[in-house]
Amino acid sequence: MPTSLNDWLRILENRMLYLSSEAAEQVRLSAKEGKCEGLPLRVAALVQEDGSFHYAIGFEDTPKDEDVRFSDKGVDLIVAPASAGNTGRSMYPFEEIDPATLASWLEKGESVRLIDVRSPAEYAQGIIEGGELMPLHLIPLQMPEAKEGEKLVIYCRTGMRSGQACGFLSQQGKDGALNLRGGIVAWAQQGLPISRADKDVSVG
Structure with a gap:
């Protein structure tokens, strides 16, 4: 962008x-x-x-x-x-951050809730450390929120699905969700670490 x-x-x-x-x-x-x-x-x-x-x-x-x-x-x-x-x-506005910003927050130990809206199969292939699996279709059911003092960052493969999730939350009056620009692909392209997902990647 x-x-x-x-x-x-x-x-x-x-x-x-x-x-x-x-x-x-x-x-x-x-x-x-x-x-x-x-x-x-x-x-x-x-x-x-x-x-x-x-x-x-x-x-x-x-x-x-x-x-x-x-x-x-x-x-x-x-x-x-x-x-x-x-x-x-x-049209529902949302904010974006780049991978370097997210990496800096995580390195400093800032409080960040990471939501991964990809499919369980994609999630199993590798995640951003701390990523919580919540496929896009579950966003309206679970309505993720950040705790006080916590940042809510949503990511997917390329930033499209996570952008939809951020837009939906904005539509529902849940402002503050941040879209990771370029998704996990951009994260990996910048040489940032990809972690293994837990063996249990069931959702619900």
Whole structure:
């Protein structure tokens, strides 16, 4: 995701937002599961007073004049300019952190609750140390929250499913969930450690 307003404007001008093959497949799967097939994925940035960004993603086909529309890997995308306002009733903002930030928190011993929304099979292949298995479909049932003074970080393989989880929690009024940008793939690509999951990876 872009980290500055200039980056965002450059994306709008040059249509530089690309999806990995894995992310494109996850978008299609999410659209099917959410009965949103045929709707484009809208990505918007909300600029905060301190200049930082919150991101809002969702399936929505109510383009505005300033939106940029294009396709990548068979996925229709709408990129909205950065703004200080709400982006629509079906768009729910959430915050992101990068792997280096999470690694720093864990190294310092800060209180972090890590939720892994991948499948049990993916979880069994390796996790971020402390990751708690809670597949995406269980998020509405278990509604994870952080204790007082604790950070809630949600991750998946590439950041798409965890972004959905953060957006859902925001929709339900549960603010504060942080999406790990790029997921466990980005974590591993930065040389950060992957741990073995417990033998028992049952959920429920």
